[in-house]
Structure formats: C-alpha cells, structure tokens
Amino acid sequence: MPDIGTFVFTSLGPKEVDFVAVASEEELPNGKRIFVTVDEYNLVVFNIAGEYFAIADLCSHDNGPLGEGEIEEYEVICPRHGARFDVRSGRATALPAVVDIPAYPTRVTDGQVEVGLPL
Numbered sequence: 001m002p003d004i005g006t007f008v009f010t011s012l013g014p015k016e017v018d019f020v021a022v023a024s025e026e027e028l029p030n031g032k033r034i035f036v037t038v039d040e041y042n043l044v045v046f047n048i049a050g051e052y053f054a055i056a057d058l059c060s061h062d063n064g065p066l067g068e069g070e071i072e073e074y075e076v077i078c079p080r081h082g083a084r085f086d087v088r089s090g091r092a093t094a095l096p097a098v099v100d101i102p103a104y105p106t107r108v109t110d111g112q113v114e115v116g117l118p119l
C-alpha cells in the first residue's frame with residue numbers, strides 16, 4: 001500500500017483499474033482539458049502535447065477545485081493559492097499543498113480517450 005497521502009494510481013496495473021471512455025480524441029485536442037465525473041470520481045483530463053493526463057479535480061490544500069488552473073509544462077497551478085501538482089503523478093510540487101492528489105492512468109482505444117479508475 002502507498003504511504004498515507006501518496007497516490008500511485010498511475011502505476012496501477014491494467015487488472016487493478018477499469019478503463020472508462022471519457023472523450024474522443026477530437027473532443028480533447030492538444031492544449032485542451034475536460035472535466036468529467038465517473039461514479040464518485042471528479043476528474044480533469046488534459047491533453048499536453050498529444051499526451052493525456054488525468055488527475056482528481058481536487059486541490060489537497062483546501063479541497064478546492066484545481067482543474068481550471070494554468071498549466072506550466074507538466075504542472076497545474078491551483079487557481080486559489082498557487083499550489084502546484086505534477087499531472088503525470090499527482091505529486092504536490094509547491095506549497096501550500098503538501099499532500100499528493102490522485103493521478104490516473106490513461107490510454108487511447110479506437111479513438112477514445114480512456115481513464116483507468118481503481119476497481
């Protein structure tokens with residue numbers, strides 16, 4: 001099990017997640033993001049230079065929404081107080097957040113962007 005406060009969903013194997021289609025590739029072109037809710041998961045999915053990244057739309061600093069934040073390289077900057085998270089891993093990289101957030105594996109199947117959610 002991961003340490004408390006550390007999410008490693010991106011390293012879950014294919015048998016540990018259910019992949020769910022969230023958009024077509026056309027709906028999520030380079031530089032865009034979408035917000036989706038699947039079951040209890042509120043997600044934001046980014047296309048950064050043709051790669052897809054999915055994280056929880058939740059800042060661990062104050063449980064506020066995170067997904068509208070600016071992107072710098074592979075970091076999203078929380079619009080509320082400026083914490084940063086690596087969208088590839090969910091790792092908190094700048095204060096005031098110190099707790100990582102979930103980051104989910106992604107893949108493309110038949111033109112559909114899919115996100116892997118823990119079983």
Ligand code: FES
Nearest residue numbers: 059061062078081
């Ligand atoms: S809620 Fe995100 S930095 Fe405070």
